[in-house]
Amino acid sequence: MIGILYFSSTGNSLQIAKKVKERFCGSIVYIPKYDGDGSEFQRLFIVTPIYSFGLPTPVFELLPRLDKDKDLIVIQNYGGMIGGADALLYDYAKQFGLKIKGIYTVKMPENYTLFLVPPKFYTKSILKSSGKRIDKILDKIEKEEYYLPKSKIKTAKKETYLKNKSNWHLIGNRFSVNDSCIKCHKCIQICPSNNISLENGEIVFKDNCIACLGCYQRCPQKAIVYLDKKSKYRYVNPNVKESEIGKDL
Ligand SMILES: Cc1cc2nc3c(=O)[nH]c(=O)nc-3n(C[C@H](O)[C@H](O)[C@H](O)COP(=O)(O)O)c2cc1C
Known part of the structure; x- marks a missing residue:
């Protein structure tokens, strides 16, 4: 059985996790409620958003305790700029001795919308193109055409991520x-x-x-x-049921 460990606040990562399940079967597990190390699964997927060119806290905290003997594939998704988050993840995975096989990235609608509201048509078109990109990634994984970032993360970038995370x-x-x-x-x-x-x-x-x-x-x-902003714009991925976000499936 494959473990599809995900973190998601607005459903983009859940949409991807469900596609992984459709293709490879397995169990979808919500990381914040999971205290295991993945050893009950044959191999592991992590599906996660990119936060501040890095990882959300629950994923950052999961990596060091993961079973080091299990093949691991990560699909990161982001709203606008990867900023080396794939290289940063690869660096951490190697640091913790994880058996990382592949890291893939896919652009999804932006959910950091406290300051900027994307136009409706833009969100719609990204949802359309991301569906194709996810299928392509899964095709590659199925054919065992694994991709890992080639460039190393710069120390300064890592420090900036950790500083942002602390704020x-x-x-x-x-x-x-x-x-x-x-x-x-x-x-x-x-x-x-x-x-x-x-x-x-x-x-x-x-x-x-x-x-x-x-x-x-x-x-x-x-x-x-x-703050005291009056913005009425809110984003939830329309391809998943809102009530499923945060659930194991
Ligand atoms: C705190 C925070 C930081 C983020 N930082 C980035 C970033 O550095 N680069 C980027 O392209 N998107 C960034 N995003 C956008 C998300 O990565 C993106 O919208 C993702 O698809 C959300 O996934 P989810 O719906 O599964 O939570 C950020 C979002 C949040 C909430």
Whole structure:
């Protein structure tokens, strides 16, 4: 059985993970709720977004504990710029002695939309082209045509990623809920870092945010706002059921 370990806040990585499952069968496992090392699987896939030219925290924390004897293939997805995230991942994988066979990247719709809202047609066209790219990647994996990044990650880039990562918690401090909040508590349930709680009946954001923006993007009332911005744009991948994001499938 193949283990398809994924992290996703808005469904892009889940869409890819489901395509991997369609092609190779296996179990889809949501990384933040998984405390294993992958040893129960024959081989491993990781499907992950790129964050700040690097890895989201749950994936960063998973790598060192993964079973070093299992073949590992990673599919990274991103909204605009890879910025060496594939080389950075390769560097970490080698550092932890992982048996990494291939790293592939696919452009998906941008979900870091706190400041910029992409036009609708752009998101639509990326969803269309990414479907073809995912199929191509899976064809290559099926034929065992593995790809690994050729260039090495520069130390300065690695340091910048780690610095950015150390600042992600600040994003949570800038979220609040407006009057549209119906206290459904969905944000509390879906937050992968348990950063949101209920205190005296009020939604409170703590200091443990990993910047995934899942709460902001998936609040059914669009009641979570960043700073005091009024933007009503929210993104969730239309090719998956929102309720499946964060589930094992
Ligand atoms: C905190 C954060 C940082 C991000 N950094 C990058 C980045 O460095 N480069 C990029 O192209 N996209 C970046 N993105 C966009 C996501 O990688 C992209 O939209 C991805 O497909 C989202 O996957 P998901 O829907 O599975 O969560 C970032 C998104 C977030 C939330």
